[in-house]
Amino acid sequence: MSTLLPTSIVGSLPKPSWLAEPERLWSPWLLEGDALVEGKQDALRSAVHEQERHGIDIVSDGEQTRQHFVTTFIEHLDGIDQERKETVRIRDRYDAAVPTVVGAVSRPESVFVEDARFLRAQTDRPIKWALPGPMTMIDTLSDQHYKSREKLAWEFATILNQEARELQDAGVDVIQFDEPAFTVFHDEVQDWGVAALERAAEGLTAETAVHICYGYGIEANNRWKETLGAEWRQYEQSFPLLQQSSIDIVSLECIHSHVPLDLVELIRGKKVMLGAIDVATEQVETPEEVAAVLRRALDHVDADKLIPSTNCGMAPLARSAALGKLGALSAGAAIVRNELAEVSASLVR
């Protein structure tokens, strides 16, 4: 990617109101059968169009064909009883009724590859596809078979690697693994989390990314954030491990968070997808606000490694707010891109 400061969103965009009830997670589909297949494709097409129209450089599917970033992938796997729901505490934060692992897990067929091919056909820009990370997957399940979070994570890493290779063959340029669980389970991140993530990304020639955040802007997450104190230093645990890892890009939360920016220094050398758009508020940032965050980040990230992005997915937001935020992101990035161009031009003179 030759553009300096290429913009990209973390993943999801709100779905059109004719496809799923807006502004909620796990919103049920409002269509069925062939109409649902066609509706998802139309929504994906619209998500691509809006990203391009608002100047987003690395385009995603907006997660228009999936209900949820973790559970939709899990639903396609064998060894998991989708009907047997057990209540677990997700990321130590909120309870949810989740499916149960009852046997050896496997992926009988591709999950997202057809959708990725469809995305590839819609745009000439580089495309990014998000998958859940192994640790976040096991944290969204009740396991009655392996009885070991680590063992199950390794199984999922193998399955994710199969899917990722097929996504790459379908023309995906960046494959991203979402690991919000990395901000919670620090010992496991160290013991096997990063290793399982690397296993999921093994052998890929596409660029690889890991998204680590403090979650969607939903109430349970916002309440949890209030308990984290004035400085959020959770990244301090995972960043040195990721800096040493094979993963190319680290996606993190920044604007309006209490993450001390100097922690970004810990991943020096990696590309950084930096959250310059808040997903916990519908207030649309001004381009200048976005630019201010990016300028501060440039103290810790080389300019050719900075990818301006959102803090997290925008699925729960009102559609108009999300689209406004796309525009703010690219306008803010353009301000800083121009400043960098002026600096380098003045150095040449």
Ligand SMILES: [Zn+2]
């Ligand atoms: Zn996130």
